[in-house]
Amino acid sequence: MTDAPETPDAPEAADTETPDAPEAPLLELRDGLTPVIETAENLADYCAALAAADGPVAIDAERASGYRYSNRAYLIQLRREGAGTALVDPIAFESLAPLQEAIGDAEWILHAATQDLPCLAEVGLHPAKLFDTELAGRLLGHPRVGLASLVERQLGRRMRKEHSAVDWSRRPLPEPWLVYAALDVEVLVELRALLVAELEEQGKTEWARQEFEHLLSFTPNVRVDPWRRVSGTHKLRGRRALAAVRALWTTRDEIARTRDTTPSRVLPDSAVIAAAEALPTTRSALLATPGFKGRGADRYAGRWVEAIQEALDLDESDLPARTLRGEGPPPVRAWADKDPAAARRHTVGRDAVAALAEERSVPVENLLTPDYLRRLLWSPPRTRDRAELVEAVGAQLASYGARAWQVELTAPLLADAVIAGDVEPAPDAPVEG
Numbered sequence: 278m279t280d281a282p283e284t285p286d287a288p289e290a291a292d293t294e295t296p297d298a299p300e301a302p303l304l305e306l307r308d309g310l311t312p313v314i315e316t317a318e319n320l321a322d323y324c325a326a327l328a329a330a331d332g333p334v335a336i337d338a339e340r341a342s343g344y345r346y347s348n349r350a351y352l353i354q355l356r357r358e359g360a361g362t363a364l365v366d367p368i369a370f371e372s373l374a375p376l377q378e379a380i381g382d383a384e385w386i387l388h389a390a391t392q393d394l395p396c397l398a399e400v401g402l403h404p405a406k407l408f409d410t411e412l413a414g415r416l417l418g419h420p421r422v423g424l425a426s427l428v429e430r431q432l433g434r435r436m437r438k439e440h441s442a443v444d445w446s447r448r449p450l451p452e453p454w455l456v457y458a459a460l461d462v463e464v465l466v467e468l469r470a471l472l473v474a475e476l477e478e479q480g481k482t483e484w485a486r487q488e489f490e491h492l493l494s495f496t497p498n499v500r501v502d503p504w505r506r507v508s509g510t511h512k513l514r515g516r517r518a519l520a521a522v523r524a525l526w527t528t529r530d531e532i533a534r535t536r537d538t539t540p541s542r543v544l545p546d547s548a549v550i551a552a553a554e555a556l557p558t559t560r561s562a563l564l565a566t567p568g569f570k571g572r573g574a575d576r577y578a579g580r581w582v583e584a585i586q587e588a589l590d591l592d593e594s595d596l597p598a599r600t601l602r603g604e605g606p607p608p609v610r611a612w613a614d615k616d617p618a619a620a621r622r623h624t625v626g627r628d629a630v631a632a633l634a635e636e637r638s639v640p641v642e643n644l645l646t647p648d649y650l651r652r653l654l655w656s657p658p659r660t661r662d663r664a665e666l667v668e669a670v671g672a673q674l675a676s677y678g679a680r681a682w683q684v685e686l687t688a689p690l691l692a693d694a695v696i697a698g699d700v701e702p703a704p705d706a707p708v709e710g
Contacts, residue, residue: 303434304435306459310455314366327355332357334357335357336393344542350400352366353397354458354461364459387410388461407492413469528581532577553585555569563578622695630644658695670688
């Protein structure tokens with residue numbers, strides 16, 4: 278499981294453990310390290326054991342983020358009680374259909390499922406149902422929900438994480454890396470059992486069921502104008518410079534895709550920004566640009582110059598806009614000027630949802646996606662009959678993708694916020710002289 282930034286959710290809270298707390302013992306493999314499965318015969322043997330065993334299947338994948346262009350899986354780990362742990366090299370197989378068939382409709386256990394579901398789907402592995410230990414930890418209000426944190430908190434064992442960001446496309450994979458990978462699934466079955474009991478105790482079992490069912494249809498968001506994510510773009514002045522960033526990004530992306538390497542290894546963002554600011558039109562001027570450096574700076578200098586010239590040749594009407602206009606509401610900071618009632622609605626609704634999240638010990642972004650709240654309060658239903666409004670708010674939230682448990686808890690609060698927003702504040706009383 279390669280560590281990732283997630284996810285779409287809030288970062289973990291800072292570690293509040295006292296520095297004098299005794300260090301938990303290291304987690305060790307119970308069954309020893311098994312050889313990597315690289316042949317059809319060995320895969321068939323494990324699939325037979327997997328199909329004969331009972332219970333959920335812990336599953337994880339390792340990618341080569343930061344090294345390769347793609348997010349494909351370079352190692353897949355599985356564990357099921359009665360079948361043991363398997364480390365499968367997906368690169369060695371044209372199809373993992375036997376593995377999918379052996380798992381059948383058994384529940385998958387994953388940690389941070391949205392990180393691994395896309396690369397597992399890419400090799401033909403799709404869950405019929407799943408349990409996400411990270412998401413369960415969030416719903417339970419755990420302050421830290423990384424796998425190592427949950428394992429230490431719930432199981433009293435410490436996990437090594439020194440191999441979380443290595444190049445998993447390397448062959449052969451070193452044994453310490455394989456031990457690390459096997460340990461990631463070693464604990465998931467036991468961790469799931471503890472979290473299930475805790476969800477039941479807090480009355481959040483149905484919340485989790487709906488969240489996990491929702492994850493079954495997860496697909497990564499496709500970004501509009503991904504070139505705008507180049508670090509430092511916001512500092513540039515003028516649309517011509519933005520056009521240069523776009524052209525350089527596109528060229529860099531093509532090179533990275535062809536070489537199957539991460540784009541930053543071709544040319545760092547800082548070099549893209551430096552070239553976009555200076556707009557050099559010759560190879561010598563480009564290479565003399567302060568800040569223009571990196572492995573591919575000189576090697577692909579001709580292509581960088583072509584990209585810059587392409588941006589310089591664009592008509593004014595073809596230059597990119599300074600900011601990307603979204604389909605949703607304007608930034609909240611602009612609401613007070615554009616629609617004071619909407620600003621009042623947002624203040625009341627945001628505070629009410631935050632208070633409920635604290636009361637229920639769940640992160641506010643898991644109680645209700647902030648974008649759903651903003652969209653609802655910017656364009657609420659027309660009715661002001663409270664019963665009708667609660668129902669209409671719930672329907673609108675559901676149309677965005679909110680789950681039933683989220684609608685049940687937040688629709689009444691947001692209906693009240695809509696009504697409150699219509700009430701203009703009383704003017705200040707005159708000051709008596």
